[in-house]
Amino acid sequence: MKKANGRILSRREFAQRAAMLSATASIVPPAVMLEARAETSLHDQAQPSTPKLSPEGQAEADARYQQVLKLYGDRLSDEQENQVKKMCVELQPALDRIRAYKLDNGEAPALYLKPLYEREKKPQTATASTSAPPAARKP
Amino acid sequence: MLKESVLYGSVGELAKQIESKQLSPVELTESYLERSEKLGPRLKAYARLTPTIALEQAQAAEKEIRRGHYRGPLHGIPYAAKDLLAVKGIPTTWGAKPYANQVFDYNAAVIEHLKNVGAIMLGKAAMIELAGGLGYKYASASLEGETKNPWDTNCWTCGSSSGSAAIVAAGLAAFAIGTETWGSIVCPSAFCGTSGLRPTYGRVSRRGAMALAYSMDKIGPMARSAEDCARIFAAIAGHDPLDRSTLPVDRAAFTYSPAADLKSRALRVGWLTNAWKDVDPGVKKALDAAHKTLQRHFPSVGPAALPDGPWEDAANLIVSCEGCSAFSDLIWSGRVKELNDPLGQVGGYVNQTISGADYNTALRLREILQRKMTELFDSYDLLATASLPVPATPLSLDLSTGLAFPDPLGAIGNLCGLPALSIPCGFTEKKLPVGLQFVAKAGDDSAVLQAGKIFQQFTDWHRKHPTLNQV
Numbered sequence: 001m002k003k004a005n006g007r008i009l010s011r012r013e014f015a016q017r018a019a020m021l022s023a024t025a026s027i028v029p030p031a032v033m034l035e036a037r038a039e040t041s042l043h044d045q046a047q048p049s050t051p052k053l054s055p056e057g058q059a060e061a062d063a064r065y066q067q068v069l070k071l072y073g074d075r076l077s078d079e080q081e082n083q084v085k086k087m088c089v090e091l092q093p094a095l096d097r098i099r100a101y102k103l104d105n106g107e108a109p110a111l112y113l114k115p116l117y118e119r120e121k122k123p124q125t126a127t128a129s130t131s132a133p134p135a136a137r138k139p
Numbered sequence: 140m141l142k143e144s145v146l147y148g149s150v151g152e153l154a155k156q157i158e159s160k161q162l163s164p165v166e167l168t169e170s171y172l173e174r175s176e177k178l179g180p181r182l183k184a185y186a187r188l189t190p191t192i193a194l195e196q197a198q199a200a201e202k203e204i205r206r207g208h209y210r211g212p213l214h215g216i217p218y219a220a221k222d223l224l225a226v227k228g229i230p231t232t233w234g235a236k237p238y239a240n241q242v243f244d245y246n247a248a249v250i251e252h253l254k255n256v257g258a259i260m261l262g263k264a265a266m267i268e269l270a271g272g273l274g275y276k277y278a279s280a281s282l283e284g285e286t287k288n289p290w291d292t293n294c295w296t297c298g299s300s301s302g303s304a305a306i307v308a309a310g311l312a313a314f315a316i317g318t319e320t321w322g323s324i325v326c327p328s329a330f331c332g333t334s335g336l337r338p339t340y341g342r343v344s345r346r347g348a349m350a351l352a353y354s355m356d357k358i359g360p361m362a363r364s365a366e367d368c369a370r371i372f373a374a375i376a377g378h379d380p381l382d383r384s385t386l387p388v389d390r391a392a393f394t395y396s397p398a399a400d401l402k403s404r405a406l407r408v409g410w411l412t413n414a415w416k417d418v419d420p421g422v423k424k425a426l427d428a429a430h431k432t433l434q435r436h437f438p439s440v441g442p443a444a445l446p447d448g449p450w451e452d453a454a455n456l457i458v459s460c461e462g463c464s465a466f467s468d469l470i471w472s473g474r475v476k477e478l479n480d481p482l483g484q485v486g487g488y489v490n491q492t493i494s495g496a497d498y499n500t501a502l503r504l505r506e507i508l509q510r511k512m513t514e515l516f517d518s519y520d521l522l523a524t525a526s527l528p529v530p531a532t533p534l535s536l537d538l539s540t541g542l543a544f545p546d547p548l549g550a551i552g553n554l555c556g557l558p559a560l561s562i563p564c565g566f567t568e569k570k571l572p573v574g575l576q577f578v579a580k581a582g583d584d585s586a587v588l589q590a591g592k593i594f595q596q597f598t599d600w601h602r603k604h605p606t607l608n609q610v
Contacts, residue, residue: 087489110506
């Protein structure tokens with residue numbers, strides 16, 4: 001285990017992280033989820049420019065980081081681990097925002113994009129719960 | 140070698156001379172090759188030149204035209220293709236070291252289309268590795284290194300169609316083919332002062348092109364004018380039964396005729412008031428002048444606003460998830476470490492942890508956004524604003540901070556597969572180009588092309604070229 005600091009997790013903390021791991025790890029092998037590791041919270045080392053997260057968001061970002069370390073930790077240098085940490089924290093607000101957008105159960109996904117040519121007269125039930133905040137561009 | 144004024148000719152101008160046999164496709168090709176051999180490496184614009192293919196195609200074109208078999212406006216016109224389009228028998232590197240020796244035994248559909256109309260492939264244009272699919276923070280994120288902007292070689296071209304933009308701006312080819320998932324045609328066109336069309340999603344076949352984000356990738360022309368983009372788009376658009384993402388025949392095809400297709404239609408322009416948070420003063424000055432030009436020559440120009448919502452987040456999530464699926468073998472194998480960029484080396488690891496539920500939520504948001512945009516286009520035929528709020532950035536800039544500003548229009552346009560055109564509309568005090576962007580509803584590519592053509596009838600920014608002595 002890389003960079004374990006020996007800090008002992010409370011039962012509650014462990015349960016919270018394990019829950020977050022299972023919430024975020026649908027794409028990775030299930031075995032990984034069984035081994036939530038006790039590591040320093042990202043928040044402990046957060047850089048000044050990183051977004052401030054809610055406790056739940058922080059736990060999820062921590063869990064995500066642990067998941068990457070579990071899968072790929074042996075491939076990462078210290079610098080890369082820090083980069084991964086930063087990315088996990090930066091990803092969280094975007095996830096929080098899309099989850100906060102009110103969607104009705106019947107709002108279906110555009111699974112395979114077909115640009116709309118004709119006006120579709122569907123009832124507009126969804127409203128933005130947050131305004132679009134700054135987000136990193138992907139050039 | 141032919142004069143620079145000829146090499147900077149538009150497709151329309153070159154075609155006229157070729158058709159009337161005043162200009163030899165072989166001589167034109169040789170001149171572009173010579174210029175490309177000289178300036179290409181200095182700009183890091185090409186992944187590779189393909190002189191054998193070029194000269195073979197040029198000789199064939201010349202022979203055909205002499206015999207009276209003129210195929211149309213791209214016959215005998217040399218171009219460069221972004222190095223993510225498969226060309227049979229020569230390396231297609233996707234701009235990335237792990238694929239440096241990748242060779243396909245077929246041509247991408249776009250390459251075939253251009254071959255069929257008699258265009259001449261000069262070479263493969265340099266690009267950002269994997270088109271930025273796993274993230275990048277430096278202009279050097281490419282197998283060729285950082286592509287230099289012909290207007291100022293201390294500046295970047297933007298990405299990911301970096302080489303395509305540099306090649307057109309430096310007069311190394313008559314046009315180039317680029318691709319966009321989010322910003323990769325619009326941004327390089329703006330930074331390099333070229334005209335670039337991002338077509339409606341599904342109008343151009345992606346068969347044989349590297350996939351980054353299956354539901355967002357588009358292929359489009361980068362050229363000297365909106366009219367040139369229309370001519371090239373007409374050659375590459377169309378349904379492809381072998382690419383299930385292409386639109387049906389009647390919606391994918393595009394025909395161009397200077398007299399008919401781009402005839403004046405009373406375009407209602409929505410001037411966006413909330414596309415950019417902060418605009419560079421030099422860009423603003425050029426943009427204000429462009430706004431006045433639009434007000435003079437378009438029947439209706441009024442303020443418009445993009446809908447609020449987490450569209451950028453949704454677009455980012457979709458690109459991230461689809462990208463890490465597209466390159467999953469690279470991620471699982473650990474060969475991402477061979478990428479140039481520190482962000483690209485680890486980005487896939489993080490993106491793999493995004494849940495399917497979150498990806499699906501992003502897709503549901505897309506559906507809602509499509510409806511909102513359709514409503515907006517009830518009031519406007521076009522939306523217009525700056526292509527980018529800043530001019531070309533320094534080569535060494537950390538893009539994760541230096542180019543990290545909100546881009547709701549880029550997100551919305553690409554999430555919904557809307558067509559966009561970037562054309563030059565002026566310069567900053569440092570003589571860096573400024574881009575003006577038009578966006579239309581899905582399928583109305585002719586609206587952005589018509590708007591560009593009208594703007595370029597009354598301005599000459601697209602006829603300005605960099606002085607390349609410093610290169």
